[in-house]
Amino acid sequence: MPEDGRQVLEQFFHSAPSSVDIEAIWRDWQALQPPYEVTRRRPPLPVWARRSFTETGDQAWEAVQQELAAIDPHKGVCVYVHIPFCAEKCTFCDCYSFRLRSNHQQQAQAYSAALEKETWLWSRAGRLNERQVSTVHFGGGTPLFIGAKAFGHIVEAISVSLNAGPAVEWALETTSSALDEPGLDLLEQMGFTRIHVGVQSLADPLRLLLKRSEPAQVVLEKIRRTINRKQVVSVDLIYGLPQQTPESLIEDMRVLAANGVDGFSLYPLQISSRNRAILKDYGSQGKNLLHEYFMLQAAEQVLRELGYRKTLFNHYAREKDTNLYFTFPERGEDCLALGTIADGVFGSYHYRHPEYREYLSGVSDSFPGLQGGLRRSAQEDRLQPLEVLILSGRLRKEDFDRTLGLQRTAALFQQWLEAALIHPAQGGEYLLTASGSWFAGAMMEQIL
Ligand code: SF4
16 A cells, blocks of 8 residues: 555545545555555456366367266256447457448358357257256347347247246347347347446546447436336446546446446456557556556445445346346356357356357357367366355355365455455355455455
């Protein structure tokens, strides 16, 4: 912590609303001790990002089919579909998504045909087609940008080939600009009930900087219309954007909550080769992780005050927002992931798809175009439920006791309590604080 830490904190929040509890933020910041350094935040990583694949694509397909043959057909499964197309590439975007420069319609058709083929193949693996689907979640990209016809074909392929009955939560990620009335009609007809809108910020100057063409008033109007159609609506907001102030983030949350939004996912801007150019907008000071940490602290205070509960380390929800895709591991489900770069898991076997061109040329009548896969080791298997608990934001100590032993758990919980990463709740549970959300990746590394 800088020597003049208190001054830095007060300066940062100098025009924030008085409801922000600066003392609480100061306490939590002061509680942090090595190894928890704000500037060394690492996001939680899935197993396939922590170590290399052990099988190539076709070996992974063999392995995953064997795994599927052994899994009880009563075990639930969620479905994730990645559609990488967007109208424009936003300056801040780190997702695997791109603009189709030519032959839009043919490319959309080719991609939907590959997804249909892939769905059909999976539905014949083991007894996957009997297993109850909890949610079908479309992410990207801007899934609707593929066009109504191609989108309809994908939805139909999943409905027909898998056990996706009336109880399924059909969910879609989208920008507000793709959320027009015909799009909403289409989603309603197809049974979609949850829409996750990438708002990022409602401050118009910031939206311009992010190359978001719709002004905040239009975004809000579209969100209201979507909610009026009885859709559950959640939003993505980014904290720590260039020139963003805590006041503007807090105001965004208040306005969105007042308009009926059911859930908030909060993200710091991750810099990668896909969005490196945005760094110039931070000016000579560069990206400031300490300011991001302060913003997350303040944002969590505001969301709690507005009645949202942390349901994932980075998601806050009211009751209606069940967010079934991101919580599938908590329910002990598998995940069937379809499409380019999508990663899925069956039992302890993880697989991933390659980038777009390789995916399109790889999918055939006998192969779902996988890039590779790997099996969790016995040790990773043993620890996986604890990782899930950390990410869920609710840690049951008895589960840690059982897996890590009483002594190690006591030492870890002591360290996490002293650093204010968790706080005790009822029923032997400990809840992740805002600091805990910031250090969720570090906490996972500690148990692995
Ligand atoms: S932020 Fe959303 S709309 Fe913008 S490029 Fe990324 S995925 Fe596409």
